[in-house]
Amino acid sequence: MKKNHLEVSRDIRKIIIDRAYSCGQPAHLGGALSMVDLLTVLYEDFLRFDSSNPLCIDRDIFILSKGHTVLGYFATLFYYDYFSEEVFDTFQQNGSKLIAHPIKNLKYGIESSNGSLGQGISYAAGMALAYKKKSLPNKVYVMMGDGECNEGSVWEAAQFAAEFKLNNLVAIVDQNGFRNDGATAYSDVLHLAKMWGSFGWNVIEVNGHDHLEIHKAYTLAAMNDDKPTVVVANTIKGKGISLMENNNDWHHNRITKSSYDQFIGELMGNNNGN
Amino acid sequence: MEINKKIAKRWSRMGPRAVYGKVMATIAKENDDVLLMSADLGRSSGLASFYQNHPERFVNVGIAEQNMIGVAAGMTRVDYKVYASTFAPFASMRAAEQVRMNMGYMHEPVKLVALGSGLAMGFLGNSHFGLEDVAVMKTIPDLTIISPADCIELDKVMNATLNYDHPVYIRLTGTVNSPIVYEDDYDFEIGKPNWIIEKGLINVIAMGTTVGQAKQAVDRLNAEGYNIGLLNMHTIKPFNKEIVLDGIKASKQLFIFEEHTKVGGLVSSIYELLIEENITSVDVVTKSLPDQYLETGEYEYLISLYGLDGESIYNQMKENIERMSNAQAST
Numbered sequence: 001m002k003k004n005h006l007e008v009s010r011d012i013r014k015i016i017i018d019r020a021y022s023c024g025q026p027a028h029l030g031g032a033l034s035m036v037d038l039l040t041v042l043y044e045d046f047l048r049f050d051s052s053n054p055l056c057i058d059r060d061i062f063i064l065s066k067g068h069t070v071l072g073y074f075a076t077l078f079y080y081d082y083f084s085e086e087v088f089d090t091f092q093q094n095g096s097k098l099i100a101h102p103i104k105n106l107k108y109g110i111e112s113s114n115g116s117l118g119q120g121i122s123y124a125a126g127m128a129l130a131y132k133k134k135s136l137p138n139k140v141y142v143m144m145g146d147g148e149c150n151e152g153s154v155w156e157a158a159q160f161a162a163e164f165k166l167n168n169l170v171a172i173v174d175q176n177g178f179r180n181d182g183a184t185a186y187s188d189v190l191h192l193a194k195m196w197g198s199f200g201w202n203v204i205e206v207n208g209h210d211h212l213e214i215h216k217a218y219t220l221a222a223m224n225d226d227k228p229t230v231v232v233a234n235t236i237k238g239k240g241i242s243l244m245e246n247n248n249d250w251h252h253n254r255i256t257k258s259s260y261d262q263f264i265g266e267l268m269g270n271n272n273g274n
Numbered sequence: 275m276e277i278n279k280k281i282a283k284r285w286s287r288m289g290p291r292a293v294y295g296k297v298m299a300t301i302a303k304e305n306d307d308v309l310l311m312s313a314d315l316g317r318s319s320g321l322a323s324f325y326q327n328h329p330e331r332f333v334n335v336g337i338a339e340q341n342m343i344g345v346a347a348g349m350t351r352v353d354y355k356v357y358a359s360t361f362a363p364f365a366s367m368r369a370a371e372q373v374r375m376n377m378g379y380m381h382e383p384v385k386l387v388a389l390g391s392g393l394a395m396g397f398l399g400n401s402h403f404g405l406e407d408v409a410v411m412k413t414i415p416d417l418t419i420i421s422p423a424d425c426i427e428l429d430k431v432m433n434a435t436l437n438y439d440h441p442v443y444i445r446l447t448g449t450v451n452s453p454i455v456y457e458d459d460y461d462f463e464i465g466k467p468n469w470i471i472e473k474g475l476i477n478v479i480a481m482g483t484t485v486g487q488a489k490q491a492v493d494r495l496n497a498e499g500y501n502i503g504l505l506n507m508h509t510i511k512p513f514n515k516e517i518v519l520d521g522i523k524a525s526k527q528l529f530i531f532e533e534h535t536k537v538g539g540l541v542s543s544i545y546e547l548l549i550e551e552n553i554t555s556v557d558v559v560t561k562s563l564p565d566q567y568l569e570t571g572e573y574e575y576l577i578s579l580y581g582l583d584g585e586s587i588y589n590q591m592k593e594n595i596e597r598m599s600n601a602q603a604s605t
Contacts, residue, residue: 122343
């Protein structure tokens with residue numbers, strides 16, 4: 001029987017914890033966990049892809065611009081059979097291609113190399129413009145962080161996408177409120193949704209863990225006819241593991257054996273993921 | 275395209291920027307997938323007529339060079355052949371990390387055209403000079419760096435890069451009335467520098483429009499009875515060690531001229547080669563731009579001031595050739 005979305009999100013979170021533990025290295029966990037629900041709804045209901053034919057030309061494109069949270073992305077790609085367990089076993093192992101940031105590998109469903117923040121949106125906008133010019137129906141989704149929106153190049157791209165009316169481009173901002181050194185300034189001094197709106201984007205603000213709200217936002221994004229859409233998703237960094245939630249110690253950290261058992265117990269005991 | 279003296283002369287008068295626009299308009303007519311991009315310098319790069327004829331294949335990304343590189347790479351992914359242009363320091367330094375990620379790391383075969391490099395910006399000054407671009411771009415693995423010697427070669431470069439599946443940084447130096455190097459057709463191959471004047475015991479290596487300046491000097495000296503060769507180092511990376519080494523090994527005296535800071539340019543690449551190969555037998559004379567912010571003024575004034583016009587190159591060569599022969603005579 002097909003799993004429901006909450007089960008999918010739960011399973012992807014479990015894969016994240018499994019890999020973070022088994023790789024024996026610190027991993028970017030907080031931001032990986034915060035975007036899981038956004039990825040689940042995207043891959044389940046919106047993104048056109050075929051992991052058995054990853055290069056199919058009518059696929060939609062997903063770009064992970066907040067590259068350091070790649071473990072959440074790899075877990076999703078693994079869940080959808082882009083690569084084998086054996087390949088995933090190399091995560092953060094010496095000499096591996098699956099490292100702490102995405103390296104473009106179309107066979108594995110990884111559309112771009114990222115890691116330097118603020119660049120994925122330009123690349124995504126370029127693809128979106130090319131699809132539009134060729135009258136192709138492909139959509140381009142780009143996942144960014146709120147901390148990433150500090151980068152000036154994000155706003156170069158934001159202006160560009162609005163000017164060129166890239167209605168086939170959807171930016172998703174995983175607004176978990178934190179960057180490496182602590183809270184972002186987007187909760188008090190600055191207001192991200194208003195910033196994107198003032199840059200000419202169609203802005204939809206959602207609870208980034210509410211699958212129905214996310215579903216509605218992606219649906220509206222697909223219907224917009226003359227603007228790029230940004231889904232500003234309010235999320236909880238470390239979502240799903242109470243010890244990690246809003247605890248920036250888990251921005252980048254290692255999971256020990258005893259905490260691993262505790263985290264898996266919490267995830268699997270809590271079926272709704274909310 | 276037919277190449278003859280008349281065209282060489284006309285294009286030299288137009289200068290590299292205008293010829294770039296003209297050449298690309300011709301290429302775009304025959305290739306539907308060619309797209310030109312500019313960071314709001316379309317009018318300054320001879321692209322106005324291109325825009326009029328192919329508005330759907332011209333993208334002005336605005337004054338946003340970092341974004342331009344990412345957008346160009348993304349469009350390349352969807353099978354456009356993208357030539358993105360802006361002034362050299364903005365292409366190579368402002369957007370250096372975007373070039374590194376998109377064109378280097380991801381190997382998207384964007385053609386990045388650096389306009390007005392070297393001292394061509396004249397009175398616009400150091401903010402606009404392309405003094406360090408080769409040095410910066412050279413550090414990016416797998417990025418090809420080409421600098422055409424004149425406007426005929428510019429045409430060759432644009433055509434050769436069209437189906438070249440690698441990212442390229444194309445460095446355009448010189449301005450209107452830049453010296454003519456080629457008046458007849460010839461074989462241009464990326465990565466294979468050409469001996470414009472057959473190699474002798476004394477040889478010159480230069481890149482970009484400095485080749486034409488050096489050619490004026492070498493022609494004069496050879497008319498005086500010397501036998502001096504001239505190598506047009508149009509591809510700076512990948513660096514063709516074989517051809518350069520062959521030239522060095524034939525030389526008793528080697529001259530290298532570049533309109534670029536002495537830090538990390540052509541001279542630097544050749545010095546590295548000399549050390550790697552443990553070659554000490556050749557007398558090497560170089561002229562680069564000094565490692566400092568430079569004077570501004572008309573282009574001809576500047577290349578003369580910094581010893582890189584035909585006349586200055588002639589004088590430096592003559593003096594050093596005489597120094598060599600005097601030294602040999604005294605031993």
